[in-house]
Amino acid sequence: MTDTAARTAAERHTGVRATGTRPLASEATVVDLEDGRAVVVKRGSGPGAASAEAAGLRWLGEPGDVPIPTVHGVDDDHLVLDHVPEGRPDRDAAEAFGRGLARLHLRGAPAFGSPPPGGPREAWIGLARMLNEPHDDWPSFYARCRVQPYVRQGVDQGLFSPGEAEVFDEVCARLPDLAGPPEPPARLHGDAWSGNVHWATDGRVWLLDPAAHGGHRETDLAMLRLFSAPLLDHVLGAYREAAHDLGRPLASGDERRVPLHQLFPLLVHTVLFGGGYARQALAAARAALRD
Template sequence: MAELAEEPATEAVARHTGRRAARTRRLSSLCQLVEPVEGAPLVVKESLGPDEHAAAAAALRWLSGSDFPPVPMVHGVDETWLVIDYVPPGAPSVAAAEEFGRSLSALHASGAPGFGAPPPGGPADAWIGRTRMRNETRADWPEFYASLRIEPYVRVAVDQGVLDDARARVFEQVCARLDTLAGPAEPPARLHGDLWNGNVHWAADGRAWLIDPAAHGGHRETDLAMLALFGCPQLERVLGAYQESAPLAAGWRQRVALHQLFPLLVHTVLFGGGYTQQAVSAAHTALRAG
């Protein structure tokens, strides 16, 4: 974790927005809610490390669009602080889920310059959760997924001792067969990139907002597979509306485990434990499905 910032969050808000804080409340170890004397509340996030906020700000701007799921506006960014809108929480609903599915399909369809491409103006070395992530364009999705989303995290997991060489071989087999496991070729999609349930913010305005992106150009099935990984309220409603707007290629349900390998390997590197076996099991499932 980054060292505590020397500048208070209230001073960062004043510097970036010109607003004087009336009160603050801590939301997490790295986030504070700042209520200005005038204007709407803001969330102020402290950085984990180099380029985190530059990547997050570029991602939020790239994911912003009238037909896309809403995202918080960026009010200020520097190496230490990211200042964004506070979005009051609400509850999931059928209507919000269906609108989310439609707008997510529009986001994906808006495309990206290539597989692995970072958001415009964003750094190549970004973050997913509390670990680093490299965004660098590759020729096609299998090459990108193998070289930047599977192999680096397998190497780290082996070096950490949470994954042994014998169990690591299944990931080599997946990478060797990605051309056939990946299904029909698709153009690069504009991804949120870390779309687990915790980053779908069901808001008081009746919509599902996207927060904490790890955006890049990738395969749209990756976002959908991550939604399913830890459970998402109204998931079948989300998927149904998505399918009506932009039908997925045949066999997409059989490829869910393949697209879950990346977040499972990230969790393996960060937490070890049961995530290691879950990642290995998903790799075997992906091979059987292919």
């Protein structure tokens, strides 16, 4: 993204003159504004990606349970949102985040696989396509929208053999038994790896870059574990306590189900980045079947 494009988008969506720019990532720029604020201008990873992210941020931020950057505007190419300066991990912030995430999940969603209000059916997780299609139960949603499409892509790319694909087929067939007790759809961030868990200078943990949808709350928790979010024990401990206090404790055996819920992000990484992740996804599928 050019500095000119970032400045133009920031001015259009905030109504304030831009005074400077700073690079943040390959497709994101910090734009300083004349009134002293700073915003981030992001370029979408594909068609509809910016509007999907904006809808997810608004949905997650609406109840105020976890800090979410304010969206100032979105168009076909750009998303403009508040810039949140980076701080350091802190135990109090970790525990507050865990409690807030438990509350956010329990805000619920209309269905498993439902997109955020105003969000598209065909969304994105990072650089990969992601289908948000409402289902009445989590096992059928997870199989049809979060496992099978990426396994097929992996087979087409030569990353899984037909025999390896059958392991995932068995997981999908057994999902009603592997999933644990049924629970209502949760309001999920959907891509809660450590890079999207942002420790800010205001002493709080913010959530960034969602792939938001209605899903199973154990999926967000499994994603936090997958890439080792800082102070994870404190986050999860506070989450468990809050969920219990709210009358919705995690179901027994949730730690055994972590590989099942990590299948989706591992399969996404497989189709984006290749073989090492294919081996991890296959290992997670086999671990889920051993439950």
